[in-house]
Amino acid sequence: MKLDDIKDFLNELSNDPTLLDSDHNIIETTIHEIIRAEKKYSYGLDLTTQNNRQDEIERIVLNSLEAASNENKKN
């Protein structure tokens, strides 16, 4: 990590202390997964119904919740 990156991160941290939350990374990863699903169902070969898209997003959220609970138990 470069010094500037560290400075940027510390600045971000001072503006948004929730970045230190243990489940913050899980939330970030989950949002990225959801966006990937939106992309897949909106433009991709899997262009199907709204229900299919929302079912997949629901699955992603539930898996992520489980991962977050396991992480909390470990801590």
Place this chain on the structure above:
Amino acid sequence: MKIKRIKLVNFRQFYGKDNIIEFSIDPIYNVTLIHAENGVGKTTILNSILWCFYGKFTDDFEFKNNIVNIDALAQGINECEVEVEFIHEENTYSATRSYNESTRNTTLTLFAISNGDYQPLLSDRTFLNSVIPEEMAEYFLFHGEGISQLQANTTNFRDAIRDILGFSLAEKAIDDLNIIKKKWQLQLQKINSNEKKFIKLSEDLSSLENSLKNKTSSRYEINTTINELRLTKKELSDEITNCKILDVTDLKKDISRLEIDLDRRKHDINRENRSRQKLINIYGWRVFGTELSKTSLDFIETFTLSGKIPAPYDETLVNDIISMNKCICGREITIGTEEYNNIISLIDRANTADLKNNLIKARSFSQNLGNDSRMFIDEYNEINNKIKSISHEIADITARLEALNIKIDNIDDVKLKQLRAKERELSYKLENSELAYNSVSREIDKINVDITQLKIQISKNSPQDSSSLKLSQSIYYIEKLINACHKKLQQTEDNSKGIIQKYVNDILINFSRKDFSVKVDNDFNFQLIRADGGIVAKSKGEKLLLNLAFVSALIKLAAKRSKAEGKFLQPGTVAPFIIDAPFGELDETYRRATAHFLPDNSEQLVLLLSSSHWRGTVSDTIKNKVGREYLLISNKKTIRGSKPLDEIIINEKVYTQSIYESQFDGTSVCELK
């Protein structure tokens, strides 16, 4: 991405298969010029690319359903197509959209071209959206009307920034997450239909959340209306100022100045009111300190002076007398005697180091309390005096405004009276809209407080069985995800506003005639600011220059973001800037400026120009950047008769722009360079 060529086959006014335009892909001679008079096909060229990629047209494109050329239809040809060949990341691709009038079906095919070999690409939509996302496309394929529409309201600027930053997927994700949350909330209510209190609270929450959504969107609409009304009022005010009726211009200028002053003073009085509120919230309690401090200090002083506090003898002295059993006068003291007991009782009130310290502290606290309360009262009075003085100024400005308005209204001119009536009507509407905005904002604040309280009550009354608990946890978690998405979007929007402002300012510093800069406020108002900080009333030319600079800045931002990861937002893109009639309202100086900065700020620039836009400055400034040049010729089946020759001089050569007694009515393409 750079466009190599487009081919139009029986598309709109382009008859036959020979309508091919090769675009300049040279990095230095990056401009392609397409000359055409009005109605010949400039807007069709721009729309053909939009249609080929996304199957849509710009809003102002007329007769959207008449896609196949009329002469082709008359000859029994029912199909038309547009082919766009483009280079993306050093590979060449061909996109072809065709339309059949009989079946009314549209099909898009996409090929990767390698050594003349065409390999079909199946996921055409994904690919095209990765090359140039649909919501960004309209800023690259820009028509004159669209540029002036940018100023119609400030939400257009905001939407443009959100589009170019690729917010669409994230916004769709938020909508989907809200739908899932709603579904879970209903499931939770269903499995606990016997838990009356919980159900009632959940229903209340759901209704409040709906109400919050409606109020938020209604506030957004009111804000858009306010921005539109402000703009129309400003334009009307400019019209009155420039109406060339005796005295009106000066009077109106005075009114405008006073209105700006009034706004400023109203802003000042709001600020002072907020300061007063803050002072009372934090230090208001000190006002009670004056009495408390006075009573305490009086008590301390009275008892100190009378020698009661502290006592005039020390604890050590009393202890020494007792331990030695001898008074300071030398008399023996026997334990248990009355004198001995009297001396013992002195210890209770004897002076000690702690007592001295406490007394000093009490005196200092009382003095500080008194000083603080006096400072609070002084500060409070100072703010009150400021408020009073500003109120006087406001009353004075209002009276002067009233007098000036009466003077203008007394001028006997029909047109002026009509304009003034319109202005009054607008002011009335604006005032009502502003009141509505404030009222909705207060309601939203209250709903937010109620929602927070309801959520606390729901969590206290939540059913504790395992499935309910799991659903409650899921709802709480999905809310966290939704909030995180909103926060990310807000942060990105705030950061990018500063970047866009910088890009626009870079362009204006180099190219604007006057010493202006641009400032973007919280509501996405783009204001031209003078060196002394005053807001400039923009002329039509300056508005257009600002809009062109804004779109150029957007394109630069999109290019900067083209390598973004796209995990949350759509990545940006590098694409040709194809612009229809950009020089409309600009004077010669601003035309020259625009002709300079547009090629410098785009990888590939395509200008669609009529002769009035081309002559003079633009031609001189841009000719060294032109790589390809075309003329669109109007073909007519009719005879010329007595109509004048329709000619244009380009690069010192004369070209005929209209061909009579042609085989078709429509447009053909002539290559000039």
